[in-house]
Amino acid sequence: MSAGRFHYKSREELAADIERLGLTREIPLSEEFSVLKTPRTVGDSDVTLKNSLTVHPMEGFDSTPEGAPGELTLRRIRRMASGGAGLIWAEATSVTEDGRTNRGQLWISRNNLDAFKRMAETAHEASDGAPVILQLTHSGRFSKPDNTPRPVIAVHNPVMNEKMSIDPDWPVVTDAYLDALPEIFGQAAGLAKEAGFDGADVKCCHKYLFSELLSAYDRPGRYGGSFENRTRLFLDSIRAAAVHRSRDFVIASRFGPYEHIPYPWGFGADRNDPEKIDWDEPDRLYRLMYENGVRLCDMTLGSPYYNPHVNRPYDLGGYEPPEERLTGVARLLGAAAHMKKTVPGITLIGTGYTWLRQFAPCAAAAQVGAGSVDAAGFGRMAFAYPDFARDILEKGALDPHKVCVTCSKCTAIMRKMHATGCPIRDREVYLPMYRELFPQG
Ligand SMILES: Cc1cc2nc3c(=O)[nH]c(=O)nc-3n(C[C@H](O)[C@H](O)[C@H](O)COP(=O)(O)O)c2cc1C
Known part of the structure; x- marks a missing residue:
């Protein structure tokens, strides 16, 4: 039984549970946090993580109806940026109106560029020079631009359809619609650069449009079936964004190599055992991402709508996780280590730390120290405890009364x-x- 919601009182207690589960190789712990102070430069750019602790993209659904950052958006980015993290990955920002998850999701366009300039400025001022990346996305099947479901479906997926009560007769998006997206992502990356961000993220994870296409085995035409077809839109969009690549602007991706959804409905799963990752296609794609200009990746697994326990181990949530929380942490750390080995040239941010609460830096320092990731990213922790990085780096500890309780x-x-x-x-x-x-x- 995992300590779960009662959590660990000491590092020794955590270490004993790791040992009990046979995960000592996957989740080593270190007391030597100074390794987290190391700055990291992304590829051959001038974009440099100030240290090896970063803030994951965390959206707040608080834009103006037109998609500009609102008061709470600016408050959030200011709080997160001022906490001492080495890089801030700003939240999901739609590139089209119909691809928004709701009326409160950011949506970048020429019309509201000044507001995005204020957002980048706010983050830079608060972060004392840490780079700020803007996440660009199309929400695909999760689109609710006017707060009612208007799914943009790449392929019907019974597993996801059932979860989301999507009618199997809902029309599948046309090739012509998809053909237009790389140019739109390219323009959005250009706008992100003009706004002052240090990079643009072409997002491909969590079953949003691009990641849904990765498992569009049954879709006919240019975007379904073969590996080349299923990855076409994502790679075309990376290439379009990479036109804006420069020494002070990097191309990044929030990438999920494995969704923990059975084949043929999920990407990266072993065809005979959805619990296992089949790295063949994820590795091929990750190498192609590099070849096409991606130099920074914030990795993730699962789909928060389908299996949130895979994406972010929690104590309390919509259901009791069907596995030990530490097994989920080990999966996230192990996948990151595999990716770092596959393409060392991509600066890689790992995930899976927040659930460990005040012991998170022990796992982060061990992963960074071993070269399994370049930085450890924190999502919910940054909401709860925006100063987490400063406390780790300057005080050498997280305050147990301030950490995220993963509720x-x-x-x-x-x-x-x-x-x-x-x-x-x-x-x-x-x-x-x-x-x-x-x-x-
Ligand atoms: C409220 C909330 C908002 C999130 N927003 C985003 C987002 O905008 N983009 C994204 O890629 N992931 C988003 N995520 C996922 C996080 O970035 C992160 O992957 C996840 O929380 C696991 O990290 P953690 O264990 O440190 O929280 C969000 C998660 C939560 C709980």
């Missing part, structure tokens, strides 16, 4: 398409919102 309340608020944050540690702003949405607690 999934931030996600619960988000699923109501409401502006979100941490109702536990940032209670002044988000507890009243949570109480209003969940009066029963």
